[in-house]
Amino acid sequence: MGEPVIEFHLDARSGVSPYLQLVQQVRHALRLGLLHEGDQLPTVKEVVAQLAINPNTVLKAYRELEHEGLVAARPGVGTFVTATLTDTSLAAHGPLRLELQRWLAKARRAGLDDESIEALFMTTFRTTAQEDIA
Amino acid sequence: MTAVLQAQGLGKRYGKRWALRECTIDIPAGHVVGLVGHNGAGKTTLLKLASGQLEPTAGDITVLGGRPGDRPAQLARVGFVAQDTPAYAGLTVAEHLRLGARLNPRWDAAMARERIARLGLDPTQRAGKLSGGQRAQLALTLGLAKRPELLILDEPVASLDPLARREFLQGLMEATAEHEFSVVLSSHLVSDLERICDYLIVLSDSRVQVAGNVDRLLATHHRLTGPRRDPDRLPAGQHVVSGRHTDRQSTYVVRTDAPIHDPAWTVTRLSLEDLVLAYMDKPTAADRRALLEVQR
Numbered sequence: 001m002g003e004p005v006i007e008f009h010l011d012a013r014s015g016v017s018p019y020l021q022l023v024q025q026v027r028h029a030l031r032l033g034l035l036h037e038g039d040q041l042p043t044v045k046e047v048v049a050q051l052a053i054n055p056n057t058v059l060k061a062y063r064e065l066e067h068e069g070l071v072a073a074r075p076g077v078g079t080f081v082t083a084t085l086t087d088t089s090l091a092a093h094g095p096l097r098l099e100l101q102r103w104l105a106k107a108r109r110a111g112l113d114d115e116s117i118e119a120l121f122m123t124t125f126r127t128t129a130q131e132d133i134a
Numbered sequence: 135m136t137a138v139l140q141a142q143g144l145g146k147r148y149g150k151r152w153a154l155r156e157c158t159i160d161i162p163a164g165h166v167v168g169l170v171g172h173n174g175a176g177k178t179t180l181l182k183l184a185s186g187q188l189e190p191t192a193g194d195i196t197v198l199g200g201r202p203g204d205r206p207a208q209l210a211r212v213g214f215v216a217q218d219t220p221a222y223a224g225l226t227v228a229e230h231l232r233l234g235a236r237l238n239p240r241w242d243a244a245m246a247r248e249r250i251a252r253l254g255l256d257p258t259q260r261a262g263k264l265s266g267g268q269r270a271q272l273a274l275t276l277g278l279a280k281r282p283e284l285l286i287l288d289e290p291v292a293s294l295d296p297l298a299r300r301e302f303l304q305g306l307m308e309a310t311a312e313h314e315f316s317v318v319l320s321s322h323l324v325s326d327l328e329r330i331c332d333y334l335i336v337l338s339d340s341r342v343q344v345a346g347n348v349d350r351l352l353a354t355h356h357r358l359t360g361p362r363r364d365p366d367r368l369p370a371g372q373h374v375v376s377g378r379h380t381d382r383q384s385t386y387v388v389r390t391d392a393p394i395h396d397p398a399w400t401v402t403r404l405s406l407e408d409l410v411l412a413y414m415d416k417p418t419a420a421d422r423r424a425l426l427e428v429q430r
Contacts, residue, residue, distance in 0.1 A: 012325060012328065017349075018328075048308055049305075049311075050304070052307050054166050055311040056166075
């Protein structure tokens with residue numbers, strides 16, 4: 001086994017729980033094409049030793065990724081990437097970005113400053129997310 | 135699974151002062167438990183009761199299903215790393231390991247040697263000449279090589295610099311990933327606990343204020359901000375942990391199992407640190423009485 005393909009980091013100030021940060025970093029690496037099918041994720045022991053975090057946090061993150069069908073655990077060997085996120089969503093990025101740029105321009109014309117835009121986006125994002133759950 | 139630590143009405147009194155009182159907890163095995171509170175809140179007392187170094191004044195405590203410090207077999211199952219990670223200044227690192235081997239029936243000599251080598255500690259060095267971080271690592275090595283089912287650590291990283299603190303916690307977490315054992319450690323540095331603990335106990339005013347699974351605690355506590363409102367006008371299921379008010383605005387930290395739908399509130403998640411502070415900040419029964427007396 002060689003060097004791990006990716007290395008995790010934790011942002012204590014982000015307000016995002018550590019396990020979710022790990023999940024997001026794997027998804028992000030998949031989207032950017034840093035992780036490919038067949039790649040091995042760092043072992044639980046490696047992550048724990050590197051970040052000084054609870055092993056259960058790593059296990060929970062890997063279980064979540066497994067549940068999403070992105071990775072599979074091979075008992076006694078490790079956790080391996082089984083899917084990719086690049087193909088499906090990458091194509092949609094361009095048009096979405098364009099729409100977002102138009103919306104941002106509109107918000108500025110309406111007199112919103114950066115902070116108001118961010119606040120509006122985050123509250124809408126959260127309420128929509130909550131409605132989706134409910 | 136056997137509970138790692140169970141206490142029922144546990145209390146310890148020194149003269150007239152209760153260092154710990156009415157402590158009732160039930161901690162399942164397999165967790166890294168953080169014990170947090172002010173200095174003098176009762177953390178060390180609880181840890182010493184759990185390791186059998188103190189006898190309770192009131193109530194009962196069982197650790198891994200047995201009485202703390204009862205028999206040699208029980209002592210072998212529980213490791214204890216005391217505050218400021220003491221070592222025998224006149225003994226060398228190697229002599230500490232030999233002492234560990236003599237005193238502990240389940241001593242893992244290979245693990246101890248391997249850890250010392252990996253840390254780059256010189257076995258012939260006297261402990262008195264080690265840096266704070268190295269001495270802490272030596273104490274941790276002794277605690278781990280004992281191969282306990284429960285390792286108790288009292289403020290192990292309080293006096294260490296940030297790098298040594300991180301290295302100590304890396305070593306501890308790596309060991310829990312490799313050998314399954316439970317950990318109870320006290321600290322007043324919530325930022326460290328946030329990374330490594332999955333179970334939390336907040337002690338304040340000699341009492342347990344809250345205890346539980348970290349995920350569960352974070353999911354059931356919320357900060358509510360909105361127009362001023364008295365606590366008795368909150369729904370019955372919302373237990374107020376702390377409340378602050380201005381003329382117009384109220385800010386509450388509440389614990390509730392139900393979702394909060396009241397549109398008057400802006401609801402935000404709490405970080406573990408906010409949650410701990412809310413409980414440590416909670417007015418004690420004595421404060422409340424004093425307040426009432428002033429108001430009268």
